[in-house]
Amino acid sequence: MATFDYAEMQATAHELIEEFGQAGVVTRLTPPDPILGGEPVLTPYPATLVPMAYEARYIDGTAxxxxxxxxxxxxxxxxxxxxxxxxxxxxxxDYAIVAGDPHKFDGVTNVVFTVHGRAR
Known part of the structure; x- marks a missing residue:
């Protein structure tokens, strides 16, 4: 049985997002060390992304x-x-990530990240 090439799918997803998307930033807050303390650290990571509004049929007012x-x-x-x-x-x-799906179908290759963002 032939194996599926997830790296090729990853490259295709990247090309489409790059063509139709925009530059953005994913920011991660690293909390202070529980023993040593300190200040939390905000680390920005440049990203290429496509934001899309949910269709009205999916908006339930809760999730x-x-x-x-x-x-x-x-x-x-x-x-x-x-x-x-x-x-x-x-x-x-700025959209806080409420939920996410890495689309790691083979357990190794992240084809694309899909996240549910809520305006802060």
């Missing part, structure tokens, strides 16, 4: 609210895996 965005983020060139607690800047607005 998905009006104004929430579904953000597709290219995994190529992104040093982190976006997760809950991170903030994505797209269209000049």
């Amino acid at each position: 998905i609210m009006a104004g929430d965005m579904q953000i597709y983020i290219s995994s190529i060139g992104l040093a982190i895996e976006p997760t809950v607690g991170d903030v994505v800047n797209a269209n000049g607005t």
